[in-house]
Amino acid sequence: MLAVFVGVEVISKVPPTLHTPLMSATNAIHGVIIVGALIVLAKAHGPIEIAIGIGAVIFAMLNVVGGFVVTDRMLEMFSTKKRPKK
Amino acid sequence: MLAVFVGVEVISKVPPTLHTPLMSATNAIHGVIIVGALIVLAKAHGPIEIAIGIGAVIFAMLNVVGGFVVTDRMLEMFSTKKRPKK
Amino acid sequence: MVIAVPREAGVDEKRVALTNDGVKVLVGEGYDILVRSEAGYGAAVGNTTYEQAGARVVAEAEPLVEVADLTLCVEFDPAVVAKLKRGSALMGFLNPLGNLEAMGELAAKDISAFSMELVPRISRAQAMDALSSMSTVAGYKSVVLAAAQIPKFFPMLMTAAGSIPPARVLIIGAGVAGLQAIATARRLGAVVEAFDVRPSVKEQVESLGGKFVDWGLSAEEAEDSGGYAKEVAGDTHSRELKVIGERVPKCDVVIATALIPGKRAPILITEEMVRGMVRGSVIVDLAAVGGGNCELTKPGEVIDFHGVTIIGSLDLASSMSVHSSRMYSKNITAFVKSMTKDGVLNIDLEDEVVAGSLVTHGGRIVHAPTRIALEQGETS
Amino acid sequence: MVIAVPREAGVDEKRVALTNDGVKVLVGEGYDILVRSEAGYGAAVGNTTYEQAGARVVAEAEPLVEVADLTLCVEFDPAVVAKLKRGSALMGFLNPLGNLEAMGELAAKDISAFSMELVPRISRAQAMDALSSMSTVAGYKSVVLAAAQIPKFFPMLMTAAGSIPPARVLIIGAGVAGLQAIATARRLGAVVEAFDVRPSVKEQVESLGGKFVDWGLSAEEAEDSGGYAKEVAGDTHSRELKVIGERVPKCDVVIATALIPGKRAPILITEEMVRGMVRGSVIVDLAAVGGGNCELTKPGEVIDFHGVTIIGSLDLASSMSVHSSRMYSKNITAFVKSMTKDGVLNIDLEDEVVAGSLVTHGGRIVHAPTRIALEQGETS
Amino acid sequence: MIDAWRGAVYVGTAILFIVALKLMNSPKTARLGNLLAALGMTGAVGVTLDYELIEPVNLIAIIFACAVGAIVGFFMAKRVQMTAMPQMVALFNGLGGGAVALVALIEFMHGGANMGALITTALSTVVGAISFSGSMIAFAKLQELMPGKPVVFPGLKVLNLLLLGGMAALTVLVVGTEMMPAYLALLAVSTVVGIMFVLPIGGADMPVVISLLNSLTGVAAGLAGFILANTALLIGGGLVGASGLILTLQMCKAMNRSLENVVFGALSGKAGESGTSISSGTGGTVRSYSPEDAAIVFAGADSVAIVPGYGMAVAQAQHVVKELADRLQAMGVDVKYAIHPVAGRMPGHMNVLLAEADVPYDQLYDLEDINPQLPETDVALIIGANDVTNPAARYDKGSPIYGMPILDVDKAKTCMVCKRSMNPGYAGIDNELYGLPNTVMLFGDAKATITKLIQALNDL
Amino acid sequence: MIDAWRGAVYVGTAILFIVALKLMNSPKTARLGNLLAALGMTGAVGVTLDYELIEPVNLIAIIFACAVGAIVGFFMAKRVQMTAMPQMVALFNGLGGGAVALVALIEFMHGGANMGALITTALSTVVGAISFSGSMIAFAKLQELMPGKPVVFPGLKVLNLLLLGGMAALTVLVVGTEMMPAYLALLAVSTVVGIMFVLPIGGADMPVVISLLNSLTGVAAGLAGFILANTALLIGGGLVGASGLILTLQMCKAMNRSLENVVFGALSGKAGESGTSISSGTGGTVRSYSPEDAAIVFAGADSVAIVPGYGMAVAQAQHVVKELADRLQAMGVDVKYAIHPVAGRMPGHMNVLLAEADVPYDQLYDLEDINPQLPETDVALIIGANDVTNPAARYDKGSPIYGMPILDVDKAKTCMVCKRSMNPGYAGIDNELYGLPNTVMLFGDAKATITKLIQALNDL
Ligand SMILES: NC(=O)c1ccc[n+]([C@@H]2O[C@H](COP(=O)([O-])OP(=O)(O)OC[C@H]3O[C@@H](n4cnc5c(N)ncnc54)[C@H](OP(=O)(O)O)[C@@H]3O)[C@@H](O)[C@H]2O)c1
């Protein structure tokens, strides 16, 4: 509940240009499901569960790694134009 | 821990004139100890514990009520000068 | 082709039709430029400067317009017509309706005569719009003259010797000159009100920090299709006089610029209004060319009427000769350049700008109002 | 007590020493005010206006200064001395060093003569500082005159007929008049540089958006204890001429205001510099009162030197008669009021302002430089 | 690993996530924010498992799955073209949703849960599956594997109602009976619902939908956190669920649409084009920026040309324009004013105003001087000018302004136009400039808008 | 009452507290914030107890204690004079600390706690007691029940070290043995430590100390939350602990001191006067405001008179001054410019500049017109003017400006002076205005400072 509240608080004034990177970053963050996937895979029994677990971990991992890398690439655009401040 | 973090976040940019009212408000807030005092008084056994408990509740209640009222009076100063906006 | 730049005929005329910058451009286009000796003195362009730019300076005795294929002037001198080469071209403020006879002669000599005041005010022709250039100059100078004349400050001044209120300036007619006058008066710190028949200029006046006198005339009543003002008459005119009459006596300076193309300028400031003005006040009547907006105005003169100075001078542009010549020369140059094809003047009657500004061509008077006026003159 | 306001003697002098506002104040203090008929015409103050304010208008034939206890004037007319009542007082720009003989006569007639230019420039006396008032007027007007004279625009203008560069204005001497000139020229859009011997004015020039020509003179070399400039001579002077000489030819307008109290104005613009200027340029020499900063200046005249106009006019303040009279009248009124006790003039020699501005009093010349000059004149 | 330890790391992760989102508010710190979030994630993943307690088979499976996911994810993300970013985000989001559904599936298979846990499991299955299939459709649309337009067919509404009803019924069944077939049916129906949800949406609304799905995935992950009693999941998921929703709403707002309108618009047949994209009179789509967006553009610029026009005069915006220029110069940006000879309504109109605002003359450039410089200029900021920037003057013989020289602002890298509307200027003609791909509009009164822009620059 | 229900209310309370603190950031919403916090508190208190489960004795005790506390607290707070506010805050804070200590005491008496709970109990006793006694001393000092100056005596340092050592030893003893006497000794020693902590601090540093004690009480309450496993206490206490500390640090910063310096300054003998108060050349203490402070003053003003002087010209601040005036007018404030006849360095100097900035003439008032209005003006904002506001001109015959009429800005309710330093102006004399009680200084270059002020007004 507090998390939800903080979510609202933290987001409420983002410039529109950053909407997409921000969406992408939160997208990567919900990749925390990797934690859940790892837990279930760790205690999985039998091939079916393991297979499903592997699927879950792969999916989640793709989500996490891909999400962060894509976000980073988006954000690169803002910072490439470095110039001396006065 | 999250609470601490939020505390930092929420306070970090207060104009100096509001320092005193803010201090006063947080002062009232730590009066939540009233909750603790109530709990212990509710389950207190024997006159000594009850006496101490009564002391704790009175103290805490003073803190809470006095704190909020004082803060409100301080803040009154800022809002008395109401005037029509344009 | 040879282009001639004679010395202007008017005694007080200090402008010149082509400055050294213009010479450079036209030489680059392939023309030979002849300039009468000392033609540019009034505009601070010396003979050597012309020569350095590529022109040939022609002494007083030698022929000039006589040998030219195109003659450039600022104000038109009817006496020049006789000297022009047959079939050549002429360019300048010809004032055809005021020089009907000369126009006939020009046609008779098969001269292609371009009148700069007829250049249509379309976007493409803005660089050739000499009327705008000269109005700009006049609008600016009118305020400077008024400031020099009036025994008061323009700006507000709060000093140890009391507070001086800002001058109150009324601009009548917020066209090109009027707007420039507003801007200049505001720069000097005056409080400026502007008046016009065309309600569409309200926004323009305000965009310069002036206050527009809104007297509720609709655009249809006031404006023709070309954006020029229509003549107002009858009831509207008397309403207009009332609105102006209320303001004039409260003003320190009035700049009048109201003109209606092809007509006498409307009378907007009556003798009575002037009598109501405070001693020392100043009226600059830029409409003096059209007879003046003030009924007391004597075109070309500065008069004092009960302590009010009424400036009817016609030479405001000439008094700013350096810059007005420079602008005029730019306009002329742009015009000539637009008609030039392979180094010769190519008069393309299909071209709106060319056709619009031609008065005589191919031995005929092609400017309709002029032709009509001439014909009426002959019949009457 | 009777205060007299005569008509100014100078033909071109349009100012008046006391306007209707001043009359009101002094009547309130208990004085009787007599004003010569039409004395205020030049300043747009009519006889009836004076009467409404509480003054008595005195016809030409009637005695005026002859009956007055205090006579007010702007410029001093030596001829008036003979008419003044013995033991009365006189107030105005007396120019004592230029009117030595008349000062002697004033002393002889036991007249208390206050010279407005001698009012000390202390904070309290700012409201009586007529020199500052007139300098303010002159500084403003000098720029307006230059703008009216020069055949160019002051402001930058980017138009379809080319871009007009802003006028370059050099102000020499950034005192009261110079600063006002900077402000006015900047308002009109010119690029302004200012030059002074006193380095302390740099900040002031910049506070008006002007550029200060820094030529590295120290405050001690340049300034006396009262904040006035000291005369610069020898090496420093030639360095100064060099700095100015580099700039003058690049300028369209030069406004010269450099004065040194009690001395001839320094020559800062040489003939050679003027020759280097572009035709049509303008020099306004406000230092003409002190002989002029330009060696070609003819005080009181406007001359044309190789196309450069040099304005040496002395009547700039007079040409702004309405406001300059108003300011002067405020100054005079404040001065008289400060000396008034129970409705009469109370000359308190303890008062710094009174003592400082008195030239003659109690039958003696109390202004030291005047006395010395007179004595020297007598012995030589 | 001691539980307390792990808990601490999870809380740390949560804090890092929050800080990261906060840092994402400004372009200057956004990248750092992303890095911090990644760091937090690494920490959380690192401490999750007690490796010594895991069976070898599972360990191998874990290592294998992690390696595959990480490597494939990394290269996909690195290789993808900038323009294909949106579909990437959709894809990854779907995978996240899928992972949740799978986790829930395994938990269900484990069985033995109480009522509350069962409900939660069913819910996270539903949400995860919807998020998965919806995202995949979004991906397919954006990648043009299927038509990008809204797909609507008769009976879609009825079908949707049926599906939703089925979903509800199945959920009850699953919770009541714990039967595997019912569960699988629920999974299937949810997947179809996801598809049906995204199918009717298209075009410019896609980003909003992706954002919504993103939020959904967050909710799903949070639900999984409940099932697994895992703080990191709970907080992380909740955070994304909430911020994702806010973000979605903000995106709608920026488009002047409501969320309902976006989601159900096509269904009810009243789908509008996105509010930010107006098709300009001369073709091309017009992009509208907020002052905040504009500020970010300026933050990345080295050179700016300010082009004032009549609108600046009308708004009397000269003083704020000067202030903006000062602000930009203080940031090290090279600022020039490009003055068209007939800008405004009188010769020298702009000069009068800019002189009043104390703009130094040497920053003013006329047409001939500035035009060659414009192609190298990062941003041309056009303030209330119109005709003098209209490219039609170059070639369209029928145009009333044909032949007038214009400022080549269309050649600048970005061309930003501040005016109140799409209305024409003096000449009364449309300006195709506004539809060019490198043009963005900054709608509003010049004075108010530039003031906001300065504020946004300060807030950056 | 169901525990889940109660938990939800507690979380709600926590959120209300957070929102409240957030709202306290701006004077406009601060009061609402306070109300919300009080609301949250009421909620938390309301749900805490299962009344049906409480023994009648305890219930009566509770009702009695609550009534007494509430009534006394209310009237004390209502009756107290505005000037006595700080000591009230100190008093209430101390009571809060005391309550914590008492709660801990009862918990200790209950006994039967594990190691962790014991440590926590000991800690909350220590912190609560320190906060209690420290606050009481602070109260006594402020109420002038004892000298307000720092009390330092030889050997204080040694004594403090001994006390701290004793405290540590006793804590270990308590945790190890659970003996009541040890506990009581700990309570006593902690109380003495609190006294010794505040005694050597005095004067302007008091608010900082109170804020620090406030933070401590928060920490103590949080610790009590641990003991009682109560979320509301945990979050509320933690919040106050953290925000109180931040606030303390900010207060130190605003005074240009470090926390160490404030707390240990007197002890080590290098206590400085507060950085914001400089004694003015003509006596009186000069108060310096930040632009943020100034903004709040303006937010409460109905009428403002702007007094420009030479400094505005030097800074070329006329455009930002106009902007400030526009901003204030948009807020509904009546703005007038008061122009002194000799402000600046030439006649009409201010007119030239203000006209350039497009200030309407009818907002300019000269000395005679504005002086009668100044006593009714809320704020006189003096921008780079000095001599023209110097009250010495009225009476000090020795002053070079004696006799010059001045602007009666000293008669305005608040007089705010923006200049770079305490340096004199043209006349070279000090200005006693700066030391008047209704004057505050806004040090800095006029242009930069006014720009910051506008920013602060926007942020409000
Ligand atoms: N300079 C001269 O001497 C002169 C004389 C006469 C005619 N002209 C003609 O005038 C035109 C000048 O070109 P231009 O580009 O300067 O002006 P323009 O083409 O007339 O365009 C001005 C634009 O400013 C916008 N605008 C108006 N008020 C605004 C406000 N408060 N805030 C923001 N934007 C505002 C208008 O769009 P919105 O309504 O959408 O806001 C309008 O499209 C040319 O066509 C020229 O030929 C010039």
Ligand SMILES: NC(=O)c1ccc[n+]([C@@H]2O[C@H](COP(=O)([O-])OP(=O)(O)OC[C@H]3O[C@@H](n4cnc5c(N)ncnc54)[C@H](OP(=O)(O)O)[C@@H]3O)[C@@H](O)[C@H]2O)c1
């Ligand atoms: N108006 C005239 O005609 C005229 C002519 C000559 C003399 N005077 C005299 O000039 C004085 C005018 O009074 P005033 O009050 O206008 O000016 P002032 O008394 O000279 O004071 C100006 C103040 O502005 C401050 N300042 C300077 N630069 C600044 C900057 N960049 N930002 C902020 N503050 C700045 C200075 O203090 P800091 O250094 O602390 O910043 C200074 O104390 C009077 O004494 C008058 O008699 C007037």
Ligand SMILES: NC(=O)c1ccc[n+]([C@@H]2O[C@H](COP(=O)([O-])OP(=O)(O)OC[C@H]3O[C@@H](n4cnc5c(N)ncnc54)[C@H](O)[C@@H]3O)[C@@H](O)[C@H]2O)c1
């Ligand atoms: N498109 C272009 O390139 C271009 C160039 C220059 C001018 N123009 C336009 O042409 C129009 C006229 O310009 P102009 O300055 O040459 O006009 P002008 O010199 O013919 O007249 C001056 C002004 O007087 C006004 N006026 C006429 N009768 C009046 C009356 N009875 N009372 C009050 N005012 C009266 C007119 O409305 C006009 O504003 C303007 O709208 C101007 O914007 C367009």
Ligand SMILES: NC(=O)c1ccc[n+]([C@@H]2O[C@H](COP(=O)([O-])OP(=O)(O)OC[C@H]3O[C@@H](n4cnc5c(N)ncnc54)[C@H](O)[C@@H]3O)[C@@H](O)[C@H]2O)c1
């Ligand atoms: N305190 C007051 O109330 C008050 C009032 C008015 C003037 N003042 C001060 O009096 C001073 C002089 O004022 P003023 O205008 O009457 O002076 P002024 O008329 O005597 O001289 C005009 C200017 O010429 C300059 N100058 C002199 N010789 C020069 C040279 N060789 N080269 C270049 N410049 C030269 C002077 O420095 C001065 O700035 C100023 O500092 C002014 O601020 C003070």
